[in-house]
Amino acid sequence: MTTPPSPGKHSATEHDPDTPLDESPAGGWGSLRGVARIFGESDTSSRALGILSTLNKPKGVMCSSCAWAKPAEPHTFEFCENGAKATLWELDERRADPDFFDARSLTDLRTWHDHDLEKAGRLTTPMRYDADADRYLPVSWDQAFAEIGRELKAMDPQEAVFYASGHAGLEASYLYALLARAMGHQNLPQSSNMCHETTSVNLQTFIGTPVGTCTLEDFDHCDAIFFFGQNTGTNSPRFLHTLKRAVERGCRIVTFNPLRERGSIEFVDPQDIAQMTIGAPTKISEAYYQVRPGGDIAVLVGLMKCVLAAENKAPGRVIDHTFIDSETVGYEQTALAVSAASWDEIEKHSGLTRAMIEEAAEIYIGAEKTIGIYGMGLTQHVNGWLNLGMLCNMLLMRGNIGRLGAGISPVRGHSNVQGQRTVGIGEKSAHMPAEKLRDLFGIEPPEEEGMNAVHACEGILDGRVKAMISLGGNLLRALPDRERMEHAWPKLRLTVHIATKLNRSHLVPGEVCYLLPCLGRTDQDIQETGLQAVSMEDSLSHIYGSLGQAEPPGPEVRSETAIVAGLAKATLPANPALKWDAWTGNYDLIRDLIAQTWPDKFADFNDRLFEPGGFYKGNPARERRWETQSGKAQFTKPTTLSALGEAPLGEDVMTLVTLRSNDQFNTTIYGFSDRLRGLEGSREVVLINRDEMARLGLEEGQEVALVCAVDDGVMRRVDGLTVTPYDLPPGCVAGYYPELNPLVPLGYHEKNSQTPAYKGAPVRIVAG
Template structure:
């Protein structure tokens, strides 16, 4: 039960800030207009937006939500438009800018101001004597980088990739690493959905979700856990609106009342933009405590089992369970034994609330389970996913039309990069195909993910870091320790479109190499090239940039990866870096040859409306697990927070992204959809403020409550009353990343526990 007298998990606390308008609508249009002015985008941006997420157009650089075969007139959302406008910035961070500013000076700037300097225009090398980046030629840069990589043990190099690069550059990157002799290929998935990649594979035999867009036309109920659609994947709201309009019931569990899952006004619907009421998205919305999703699902399953006991043989899908699953008896025995009082305590919800949610589940023929990082970024995130699979499998809601499990990925190609080999495991890229196609003997030793690479860096075992996009210093946990260790590396290479914080901490030799963005026209060999990416629902799309590049010296990601690889590796007639750079279709042929079951006829299907589906065995009820069946999970606890420090002053920190933000990119300092205008805040409910002896507006410091000998703190945060469950606080990512230790992560995947870290509050 909730121990906070003012907190009602089913309704808004009107005495705290919130956005009282629907998501979308005029607020969305205003938000896009504001960014268009702030970014000074090219006039051509409107033409790019008109073709965005449509066959033959540019695929959004923001979220990875699916692109329908029959697109809307404007198939982009507020966040997608912001990402496009931000990339098409007319401002330039050229040699004059870097001549005017030392890196020491730039470190005092905030993240937003760094990116607002505009697009990078030429390759740069760090000069320690002047503490500045100086121009360098591409051939000289490639030769120097290649020479330094050749001189070191391959296992001392780390090749990181954000989720931005297309499948073509990503495939060559993964091939380059293995040809060099290592599999140190951490990726942005390591910080968000790696819990899915590792644990869903164990439970149902696939590292990705099982749904397609078609399922949302046939589902009767959708359950959301820890996903903020309005901020992270707004185009999904159109799908949800259509589902609600035909009678689908939506139930949401989230510590924060996010407007996107409460109310939506379709900006492309004239009636909703004028006189008609917005669409109510969630029929029921419960503010579960952080880590309490395990308890919620245990309670719901207890209700399902009780219904089965009352009417044997009519509730559970006994045929599915018997034919397709294993472990159900042990899992259900543990859940039957769970105490309702403990379920209420961990979830912060009453039994009646959980029974209300279970009623929706029991009344539905087809159920989809949706989740985001609120489920994956926990110490026991594996159990969150296991319990969600349990709930769905009891009534056969995996592997049939209108049902399934569906993580919503954040970055546009984060899933696709893993699909074609960017990952630290040998299983990510088949060794037999690498031998057959390229005559190389790939490494067999597993590589390092992001956390392992960070630990190795702190221990002095990483000598070089290549970053294909991203802002890794900002994205990692334990940021202050990581930022201090970064300059100890012999070599850092950042491939980027704009300046960010990671570029300000170069290694002993540091390069900043400008690359084309997805909006830019990419001409190679006299021909316009297309790149490709994969969405959250396992569909593949071609993308063509139309904008003028920021300068003639900016190279594509494919060209940069190929240029460094050619300068590093010994001659091999089968590694045709120059030819692959001139024709990306040849790279797609290699992807098809390496992964024939998923990418057959890749080039032929590149611009198929709605993307082409690469398949998913679990969707066909083929279980690629150790047992050959879908596996039920026996719960070991009712919370996913792990063993937390004791003490009345310890609270759970949940990190957030604003609607004016994409990953570490900050478009603006406000958060319209939460009614907030400041990022330097700590959000706490009224009763917690009183219990902890604080006052609204007071400035405080958050201190990590993990005892490992390291003092981690972030100060200058304003106490802001907000509608949250008891015993938790919230604040913004990446500003609060220093509070999360590298060691505080999901047990099986090492995903940082950004949604459930213990902290204390100290008055400044």
Template sequence: MDDTRHDPAHQDDGTPFDHEPSGGWGSLEGIARITGEAKPSAVAIKILGELNKPGGVMCSSCAWAKPAKPSPFEFCENGAKATLWELDRRRVGADFFKARTLTDLRGWHDHDLESAGRLSEPLRYDPAQDTYVATSWEDAFAGIGQELRAMPPAEQVFYASGHAGLEASYLYALFARAMGHQNLPQSSNMCHETTSVNLKTAIGTPVGTCTLEDFDHCDAIFFFGQNTGTNSPRFLHNIKAAVDRGAKVVVFNPVRERGLIEFADPQSPAQMTVASPTKMSEHYFQVKPGGDIAVLAGMMKCVLTAEDTAPGTILDQAFLDQHTTGMDEAMAAIRAADWAEIEAQSGLSRAMIEQAAQVYLKADKVIGIYGMGLTQHVNGWLNLGMLVNLLLLRGNIGKPGAGISPVRGHSNVQGQRTVGIGEKSSHMPADKLRELFGIEAPTTDGMNAVAACEGLLEGRVKAMISLGGNLLRALPDRERMETAWPKLRLTVHVATKLNRSHLVPGEVSYILPCIGRTDRDVQAGGEQVISMEDTFSHIYGSVGGAKPPSAHLRSELAIVAGMAEAALPSNPALRWRDWTANYDLVRDLIAETFPDDFADFNDRLMQPGGFYRGNPARDRVWKTQSGKAQFTTPTTLSALGAAPQGDTGMTLITLRSNDQFNTTIYGFSDRLRGLEGSRMVLMMNRGEIARLDLQEGQTVAVETQCDDGIDRRVEGLSVTAYDLPPGCVAGYYPELNPLVPLGYHEKNSGTPAYKGTPVRIIA
């Protein structure tokens, strides 16, 4: 096996890079460090022992599956960090703010804000003192209700972060539509909305087709733009098991990520002591940013050539004839694609792409994995379409051991969409809303994240309710957003910890502290269970085990219900208090609203391994316009919306560190990349540093090369040598978000193009 960049004999060029495997002692050291900082309550060990197991807490980190037969320790470094971070002993209430204005706190680092501790009481912004003061739940709900009733529904936006359980999410979606709007942006708008929109067009489903069991039977796994070791480390165990039984792994990613190079299983005494780590990838190719379309075109040319050489032996012609449409036009464009252009756009040689194609051709059952390296591009639609094309050619969608599998980041981001959080009428059936609640749902589509931000800049949005998250920090064009945000009439944050979004209040602003996933949720009807959906469309119940950090906290569901009851006119069908007392009643409503997915919801809630809500494409039922899987004809070989210009022009990709989950910064160690300390770094290869006459450690600024009349710049970045393809630079999200224009996004979904923004470097 080799972990190549541009040739099989790739040699380390001496740039920062952790030569230790992912997992191993490093992951345990990372967990120990967070334990020392957060000093979690004594129940932490018990909760970690039950994490992702039937009857326990479902991890609040990524959306990876929870197996029916879990391992002794069914959590990873990221999951442990998220759990310990939530079980923090420190507290933030009104006393914390007595000596601190928001102006003061805006000078704190994101890490320090969250390190202050768990929010412990409801708070209201006092503009006279520029700080938050204590308020009661009754006054908070009354104030929010008064503000919402006073403004047209079109001016209200209800954002959700992807954390809240299915029950609270369903009521949140219902609340918005009862108010008269569908302005329900969600965190997926910033990451996997490209999937939700474009997979549905291609194969009729907005989610992946694989289940966990497919990894037990696949012959090959192809990764595109997904960093398993940092973003979903429990997945490494499944990859290792597949490699151990002979499956081949091929990776395309501009950055060499340790998780897909080698892995030492922390649960293996041998690998933690004397045995060698598992070599994960057969081939690891560092494709240029935006070059995946060219790679996939080259691989398909190889498949077609093999079929031409041995007709009837390569393509799954019976599957193609029965289940697909558009193949002839798409493959004509593939045959016409020029190898020189493919090499130029991908940054890889023809020989490398042929190596990858040989792995595909020798495998009967293939899984295509992808992450935000495919979705966060202007032409992300074509990235996905081309990957679907490749899989369709040999029938690798809709059979065991094969399929397309986006890896979702947040724990319930997929489930929230399933139960109605979304800007379209199709996300929550109008006939059910009428039948169950007497509500005439709006017929006009609402705003996603980009549209909501455009509305804010234009003065059309007046209220921003945030069910979790750190939206202002996660958005592109952050400096423009932070300037416009205070013009909002109302901002409301449902949260467990303080974050930067809380420091930019509207004219009227509240922080409503909620219990976390790890906390016991006791309501009038007794102890409650919440549920979530994983990346494989399985639904799980989650039971908190810790005493909430304050008696003043309420559950996310109780807070949604409290706001809704205060804002909406009386309607006997909207039983907010009954639903708060007993979440079973909400699950019954979910089952009535979405019977195909949630029949017998309460009876199946605690099923080990979760219950599968199904996926028509997995059964080769294609809910597309044509009734068949749709081939996509390529119109370009680059996913970039704009190429960098001039000698100093480069393509920017943003990254998350090993010490980070979304906008939560646990610390300043990017252990798996060999980087420590400041996050204000700009990574590029040594050849580019020399070409641009820069020095390692030199401080530079970066400007956006988008000609829209707006200057975007981030200063104070330290030039850091790193093994990247020529022509690109990398830096951390969210620090470099100000460089990504709001209007520079995937064309069908509005997903920001964080992985392919043209920039220039200024010495």
């Protein structure tokens, strides 16, 4: 385990005044200006205002941005800056049509910035890549389906991979998962593989559910909220309304994050006229600690030590022994390991003092009901499983899972990334019950487990994978080890992209490559039986229907459901139980299938589709039904105090944290403002604190490269980065995702889920 550098002059609780800072709160006028800028830059019709007014409301459009919950009693404007940007971006009236592609080769387009590629506008026509012309050329849907079907039928099913981003609704996702299994494989990686798969795999082990246990109601009753590695202001701004209400009724919020993010510090509600004009911002976090990257295990072990010490002073008044004895296993071994951890080691790895951790522990101990919130700062580490295990431990010690006002709550990034898993998109047989597939469709599903994203990439590198079908997303841009993957990608026999806009992945074609335009969430989806609704699941396990309202960008643009059905008809042998045409014509029929497949979660699906606030599909751990191997919640013994794993040694080795900006959603770059961090302009930067700059002999504005410090025989390097002083803990640097993805090895990932370690990769800075 690497020994962290000495703290230097860095303060873990106060901002360094000599580095960039935006002093304005999250929300407020800055948020309104951000929306106005995107509106002004977008070639968008007046219809956009009407759609925004219905966003996240019953029988309106469900936002395609984050997965935060939609309340039963929505605000007048139930959208945030990010949601408005995503909606306006999709409603842009610019068109990447056949004339656009006729004028530009893929070689030319590769010189464009990611922002400019998407800004070219909506895709309108199915296209096939022509290698001789180095261009996408228009084709008919019949031709596209026929050739794709021929290619898939000609290969072993295990040679095909069906990837899905979090965009597609539950209806298309169910059919996509069914198509893969009917074809004979379960190679169904999903965008969750790059972010919250640590949750899906490990939370199941610890408490018997792959998702969080909280609902919106819990935030009305909790006494404390502990945040770990989640940037609410940038990634899920609507959550700030919930936090504001909690604080105003007395809830105490504690945050641990390497960066001091504005949304976790203070917030002004843009819909509160008094607060916008004469009122003071709402202080969100009562205590904020800049933990070192990878130091969350140490923090949580320290918090648990404090709980044990308080229990020793007041036996029976701090730890919930009744809950532990009846509902959990592994407590004694865990308590012994926590007691044995030294404060010197905890301070060294966390970057925090014992007094800071004790201060935070006092808040936890004083709260009857606590919610643990986390984001990718906890999951994207080699030892992300142990990060999550320690957070579960802390909550379990005081019975804070399975009761009102308490629980564990990962905040998902994409609007339906959780829901796609629920309806079968996943590489395991458990993701879609085999007996249901036999009963409903007469198919014999594959027994062999499929590939997740990392396994699929390994298959592309070694030649086992021959086809990559992408239902949305920008997979090649989102992957780790991107240069290696971009080099291997053209060797694929078949690549198919189902997309709304052009992105970087579309510019690296396989031998046969198709670009198929699909409807967006805002578009009207009119099929044989009329206007269709699609549905999605939020982070808190509620299901919502969504009705598009905008005119589609062209007559040839098809829904994701129709495209998946078209691919299925061209690929699979005839089967009267697989009613692709009927399902395309009426999505109610697909929802009936989902309800038949999972009757405990989706009973009366169609009747509940537009229920205000969504309908809750349930969670066993919330009811203290532990669907684990032991039948009880599992305490986890800490085996290390660092989430970084066995990182390379050396005083020049720094821990890289990748970030999303305020002007970004996943790989979509709306602009070049990171307003909430006080950064503007280029994204080609490396952030580092001034003490570390001096230690390493670096100057502000100096151009440097970052080089991966993992010694596996592969050179990974990103050049042209500008040294930018920023308030970060010692021993780490930060920069933007996806620009710095090439520095993270494909094999440097969380051990159980293979989630890439984007928040804790070892790098060196190379001057010149």
